[in-house]
Amino acid sequence: MITIEINKVRQNLFQINGVEKKPLALPEADGPAVSRQEKVYVPVEEHPEYNFVGRILGPRGMTAKQLEQETGCKIMVRGRGSMRDKKK
Template sequence: MLQENGLLQRMGTFQGSSMGWHGTPGVPSSHAVKKVIRLDVPVDKFPNYNFVGRLLGPRGNSLKRVEATTQCRVYIRGRGSVKDSVKEEKLRDKPGCEHLNEPLHVLVEAELPAEIINSRLDQAVAILEDLLKPVDESLDYYKKQQLKELAMINGTLREESPQMSPSMSPFNTTGMKRAKTGL
């Protein structure tokens, strides 16, 4: 959403401001355009695959990186987009939550100058489509990176050792040790 001349603009085309960063005079920008693209998540073909977790990553960092890289906003919507299924059921018919009656999908939204919006949306869609292709867990480099990042966030990542220790998974080729679970 953009506030321009005191009016809140939500959709459509509008003239960019002629003021630069922090109100300094700048070069007038071209028209900014808002576009939204919908990507369906193939949960019907892969009902047990964790698409939402793969898209979000640890603490939502993977999705935040996609947004920062492409300057697009990404929204996960539809059935299964709320972590707590009981809460999702209660929200289903509430105003603003109508999307919960639809199949799981991703909305990619951008509000950018007309000359760059399509390339940024295409970049975001390409990344997201790649993440929406199920990969066998033993071959999933992206998930291994996400797990490593989560271990770093949680402070449970241990230094790699040259020899195999009992705490390492034989299926983990990166040498990353499993986090202690207390079991």
Template structure:
């Protein structure tokens, strides 16, 4: 059995002030800061990742909600144009940005928002594709989700058939 002081130490989060606060921060997506980038650099795709999984991981890690807003936040430009000006879509008149929301105990909310900001700002720094480990991980994850992942150097790299080795190679001769 735990002594009262040990029990108290183990449940420090439960013994917080109990005050839950809601805070929001905005991070502008630096579309205009990189004029030398290819026109179609996909900041939104980089944030979302395969099937939205990258953004979901940021949310799970930080316990913050992350929303992509502004011009270019809707994948289909025709749909975005139709939604512009409608109630709830006023953000489409603003530059592309991210809203980070948190509703957490007052003792941890600032740390979680800072953590989310650091992760997102890091993702929003364009880099040369050959150096972009994060994008390589996203593409690998997408291949896994689609069932098309082929490991470099694996025996199946030339074929998707699981029978490649057994049918394509002769058996070694054995002495009888």
């Protein structure tokens, strides 16, 4: 179910009816750069059997890197279970 939702979001973000979106031609920015931040809480307690961190990061972090390149956003996974080394 999560995989279906992830694929649906990717299609909406990066394609329209199978046709890749073209980058918008935007005018030069005026004033200082604005930084936005959004925390997204993952429902681990409702779905303890699902590996959310592994799904978000992907093999060698490739999924997160791809999403960062395509969206221009920085993706950080923090909290319990986000470290590869269980001792940390």
